[in-house]
Amino acid sequence: MNNSANNHKFSLTTPLYYVNGVPHVGSAYTTITADAVARFQRLQGKSVLFITGTDEHGQKIQRTATEENVEPQIHCDRIVDSFKSLWDKLNIKYDRFSRTTAPKHQAIVNEFFDRVWQKGDIYLDRQQGWYCVSCEEFKEERELIEDHHCAIHTNKPAEWRDEENYFFRLSQYQQELEELYQSNPDFIQPASRRNEVLNFVKQGLKDFSISRVNLEWGFPIPVDDKHTIYVWFDALLGYVTALLDPEDEPTLDNALSKWWPINLHLIGKDILRFHAVYWPAMLASAGLPLPTKVFGHGFLTKDGLKMGKTLGNTIDPFDLVDRYGADAVRYYFIKEIELGKDGDFNETRFIEVLNNDLANVLGNSLNRTLGMLKKYCQSNAPQLTSADYGGDHPLKSIGMDLGDRIVQMNNNLQFSQGCEEILNLVRSCNKYIDDSAPWTLFKEGKQAEIEQILYAVLESVRLSAYLLSPIIPDISTKIYQQLGFDWNFNTDRYPQTVDDFLIHSQWGKLAIKQTLDKASPVFSRLELSSEA
């Protein structure tokens, strides 16, 4: 392992969510995943900066606020509160919450704009064409249906507009981008998304407009206050603003001094292009280093169907976490859905997965073993180590290199497979217990054998809880506490240095407290609630 300074730092972002409405389950999915990544990096002893936040400008926000009869800022504040409250419910431990309406953000945007302007990559041009107000975009003639109606918003005709906009010279960066994708094959993941982007860029890049007229809610273009900076140019820079420490003056140099470049932008597949094409081009124009990786995850379906207001089959993340708890939601999304692929949410399956994996397999293996420890060993934990077991021991053989494998998988964002590997160890615990039947050994007075069995199981459960702690911090904390560790994975009250990780992530390297307290279920089986 390389111990250079760079390898001890890790910065990552979720998208800055648009505050058009309260958070939906897709945002929760992204944020839960990002939180698991952040927690796993911290567990390995790295300094982590985990950024989330909100994008708050634009005409849609302005309109929504008008409908609510409040100032846009008031509307944004309300929505921001609901985001923060959901993240709290889900045990999301973010380090920065970046808002594009933050006062410091405008200074960063202006400075960045100036760099790109100086570079000559921004120019004023006339844009004319059919404009759909509902889409807030220009349409090609061929995209429109009869009488210049927008195909999406058939009730309103598109309007002919002839307006001046500022454009960013994206076309200048085609070659640079292609070289980036070539020399950094992992820059865009998963590979299927990467291919899409490659394909798209190969077709040739067109400059895109970065300003709008007739838009109040946003920052003015520094060189022309009749124009307002439009969407992405503003929003993406929220990642940079987020890097400022509270006491920092809002300058690019200050923002970029410590955490730049970002190691991971975790996003939904819908906004891949902005992060994988526009964003690196903008950064290149400003002469800044590029992020390490952009990962576009898949979407959620409900019972196999696309979620949407029209079908009325959306999942309310608040309701979900209120009914089932943070760990349950976190675990299902991360274990049951492969990141990068679309995944389905089905409530029956949700219950089944959680009851099996967390209650029957993980929780019960601890519970039954602590029960035996009390009955057969007066709750005195055997003080053994890995050296007391042969290499072919059914649990040690699995646990030996489990930590290393999980590091590899999690660093590749393969959390689902990682969970499966960990569960395999715990399932093996239950089989091992039944195969060796301590209750029979007890009748035969074989105390030493019992102790060897019980320690092996307890250590396997401990290791599993440790490796799962980025995903199910509440449950892992309960398990650790029942094993006599006064830890809490939801605070900083657990060891988190590189050396700690090397010990705790291995099987049989850690002494369990001598005397253990009574057991209590760490995850209660869920009932399928009978709602419509």
Place this chain on the structure above:
RNA sequence: GUCAGAGUAGCUCAGUUGGUUAGAGCAUCGGACUCAUAAGCCGAGGGUCGGGAGUUCAAGUCUCCCCUCUGACACCA
């Protein structure tokens, strides 16, 4: 329409460079046990591997055609 990917047990998925009776977890059913959250363990049923044709001694795995689904196709938070 063009391009890309996918279609394997009821569900979620694994299936290496083609090679013995196609696997796992969950669900269902049966059995033996008791330390445990009626959990766990053992066992069973269940698949013409989307359809068709071809190459081959041999194809889920290669080739071609067809069907279905998903995504991208220029500014969709």
